[in-house]
Amino acid sequence: MTFLAIDVGNTRLKWALYDAPRPGAALIAHGAEFLDHIDRLAEGSWESLPHPERMLGCVVAGDAVKRRVQEQMEIWDVTPSWVVSSAQEAGLTNGYDHPSRLGSDRWVAMIGARHHVLARGPARPLVVVMVGTAVTVECIDTEGRFMGGLILPGHGIMLRALESGTAGLHVPTGEVRPFPTNTSDALTSGGTYAIAGAVERMYQHLLQHCGQEPACIMTGGAGWKMAPSMTRPFELVDNLIFDGLLEIAAQRFGG
């Protein structure tokens, strides 16, 4: 039973076609498209795909974008379904004040991350870092309860904010340095250590709360750029959102 997973982010849509709606399914094809270009998916990379029989996605880009994606899916006979953050799903409980207001990308990525940890050994506290247009840093306790998380600007937004908010700063790419001695390096290092510092702080909060070293899982297109600047051991996972969608799909579609 072919299964299409779709992650509609703030900047790009990412999709992956699997041979079944369950964790460990074989990847048949995958791709990414900037949101400005999603209207050509049906005549582009989706045209020659094997038909998906089931589909599950998450969207943070709003209803208009969701409808545009669904229009592209009309080439297939498949019912679009989208994850909405809830109080409980796939072994995770949601500690957000209003569970449905939690970004569904965050919720799905946490479900993927929790199952990664459980597949490797006993349950333990977990920090989940997603590095994309925005950065999120989530805390999950040993029992699988999402305790809360941080939202911060991604590296690109930070640098663009500095460029437009100051008189004389321009933003050519620099290197990450412990003691930056030029503007480019100072900006690049500032953004990178802001993210690494937020993760370190959450790690400390969770360690203090649970009294046990948390696992740390990082995902997102720019995860590998953050890797050398992290202060704790962590695992880099390619796409936690797809992993989470496979977990949820297995429960919903009985894969």
Ligand SMILES: Nc1ncnc2c1ncn2[C@@H]1O[C@H](COP(=O)(O)OP(=O)(O)OP(=O)(O)O)[C@@H](O)[C@H]1O
């Ligand atoms: N050196 C860096 N360190 C950290 N983050 C970076 C770095 N360079 C770029 N980035 C961030 O990585 C982002 C791209 O990551 P990714 O490909 O996951 O995002 P995206 O798919 O465009 O976002 P979304 O999932 O929100 O649509 C950029 O928007 C930028 O903020």
Ligand SMILES: CC(C)(CO)[C@@H](O)C(=O)NCCC(=O)O
């Ligand atoms: C925080 C982002 C932008 C991260 O992609 C997304 O998850 C979102 O729009 N969330 C809604 C607000 C919230 O999660 O509290």
Ligand SMILES: [K+]
């Ligand atoms: K995202």
